[in-house]
Amino acid sequence: MIYQANTTHPQVHFSTECVGYGIEFFEKAFGAPVPIASGNQVWTIKTVFNALGLAGIFLFLVTFVLLMLKTSYFSVLRSEVTVQPVEIKDKTGHLWFWIPLVLVALFSGLCYMWVINNVYSISTRFFPQTGPLTIGTWSALCAVFTIIVLIVGYFVYSKKKDFSLADRGLTLSLKKIWRTIVLAVFAVSLAMLILFFADFFFDTDFRLWVLTLKAFEADKVILALRYLPFFLVYYIVNSVAVNCFNYNTIGGKNGWGNILLLAFFNILGPVAFIVIQYGTFIGTGFLKWYASEGHRISGIWLYPIVVYLFIAPILSRIVYKRTKNPYLFAIIFAIMITLIAVANTTTATGFVPAANY
Incomplete structure (x- = not known):
C-alpha cells in the first residue's frame, strides 16, 4: 500500500x-x-497553541529585557534617549547601504552550498552533531564576510561622515559588558524555566512544524557551549550591522521600513536557495542538488533558519533603540538558537556521520 x-x-x-x-x-x-x-484530526488545534507559546517565548525575552532596564542593577544599560535613525541624504550613502546588502546576501547563498559540500557529515569527539556544526560554520563565515564589508565601508565612507563608533553603541565599558552578559543569561534562563515548566506539568512544549523549542537533557547544555561561539559571532555581527551601521532613514523615517528591508536581505540568500532547490523539484520532479544526503537535506535545514533570520533583526532593533547596545539581544538570540539547534539534532555515536532529520 x-x-x-x-x-x-x-x-x-x-x-x-x-x-x-x-x-x-x-x-x-x-x-x-x-x-x-x-x-x-485535532492536532492542528494543538499546533495553533504551540505557535502562540513559541511566539510568546520570544516576546517574553524582549519585554523582560526592557522591564529589567528599569531596575537599579541593569539601569546602566538603558539609553537616556531612544536611539534615532541616521539621516542619509547623499547618493553615496545610499550606495553604501544597498551594495553591501546585496553582496552579503549573495555570499550567504553561495557560501551555504560550499559548507554543505565541505562540512556536512563531519562529526568529531568534540563536535558530535554535524547539523549545528554545518550551520554554525556557515553563520561564522557570513559574519567574517560581513565584518570585512563593514570595515571597508567604515573607512571608505562612514568615517568621512563623522560616524562615531561610541555614539552608535559599538564600544561599551567593562561594567556594561558584564551586565549585558548577566542580563542575557538571566533572560534565557527564565525562558527555559517557562519551557521546562510547560513540559513537566503539561507534557507539552512549543513547536511549530520545523520551529521546535522543546525540553532537553542536561548534556545538551554542555554540547551547546561548544557550538555557541559560531552563533554568537554571527548574531553579534548581524546586530552591529543592522543597528549600528544600517539604522538610518532609508525605508522611512520611523524606522520600520528600514528594519523590514534589513530583515528581508537577511533571509534573501537562504530564500533564493530554497526557491532554486524546490522550484526545480516542482518543475522537473528532481531537486536541483540531490547527489548526497547533505544536498537533499540542505533546503530543509533552511526552513526554520529563514524565520529566525527574519525576526532576529526586528527584535534586536527593539532592544537597541532602548539601550544603544547591539550586543544584548544578539547574545540572547544566539544562546536560544544554539539550544534549539542542539536539542533538535541527532548526536553521533562512535563519531561517524549522523543523519540530522
Whole structure:
C-alpha cells in the first residue's frame, strides 16, 4: 500500500492529507475497535497553541529585557534617549547601504552550498552533531564576510561622515559588558524555566512544524557551549550591522521600513536557495542538488533558519533603540538558537556521520 502525496518531505510532517493517509494505513492494516474518520484530526488545534507559546517565548525575552532596564542593577544599560535613525541624504550613502546588502546576501547563498559540500557529515569527539556544526560554520563565515564589508565601508565612507563608533553603541565599558552578559543569561534562563515548566506539568512544549523549542537533557547544555561561539559571532555581527551601521532613514523615517528591508536581505540568500532547490523539484520532479544526503537535506535545514533570520533583526532593533547596545539581544538570540539547534539534532555515536532529520 503506497500513498504518494504531491508534497515535499518536510511538508509531510505538517499535512492533514498525509496524516490522514497514515491513519488510513493503520486502520486497513490493523483495524480499530471504534474507527474514526481519517479527516477527523485535532492536532492542528494543538499546533495553533504551540505557535502562540513559541511566539510568546520570544516576546517574553524582549519585554523582560526592557522591564529589567528599569531596575537599579541593569539601569546602566538603558539609553537616556531612544536611539534615532541616521539621516542619509547623499547618493553615496545610499550606495553604501544597498551594495553591501546585496553582496552579503549573495555570499550567504553561495557560501551555504560550499559548507554543505565541505562540512556536512563531519562529526568529531568534540563536535558530535554535524547539523549545528554545518550551520554554525556557515553563520561564522557570513559574519567574517560581513565584518570585512563593514570595515571597508567604515573607512571608505562612514568615517568621512563623522560616524562615531561610541555614539552608535559599538564600544561599551567593562561594567556594561558584564551586565549585558548577566542580563542575557538571566533572560534565557527564565525562558527555559517557562519551557521546562510547560513540559513537566503539561507534557507539552512549543513547536511549530520545523520551529521546535522543546525540553532537553542536561548534556545538551554542555554540547551547546561548544557550538555557541559560531552563533554568537554571527548574531553579534548581524546586530552591529543592522543597528549600528544600517539604522538610518532609508525605508522611512520611523524606522520600520528600514528594519523590514534589513530583515528581508537577511533571509534573501537562504530564500533564493530554497526557491532554486524546490522550484526545480516542482518543475522537473528532481531537486536541483540531490547527489548526497547533505544536498537533499540542505533546503530543509533552511526552513526554520529563514524565520529566525527574519525576526532576529526586528527584535534586536527593539532592544537597541532602548539601550544603544547591539550586543544584548544578539547574545540572547544566539544562546536560544544554539539550544534549539542542539536539542533538535541527532548526536553521533562512535563519531561517524549522523543523519540530522
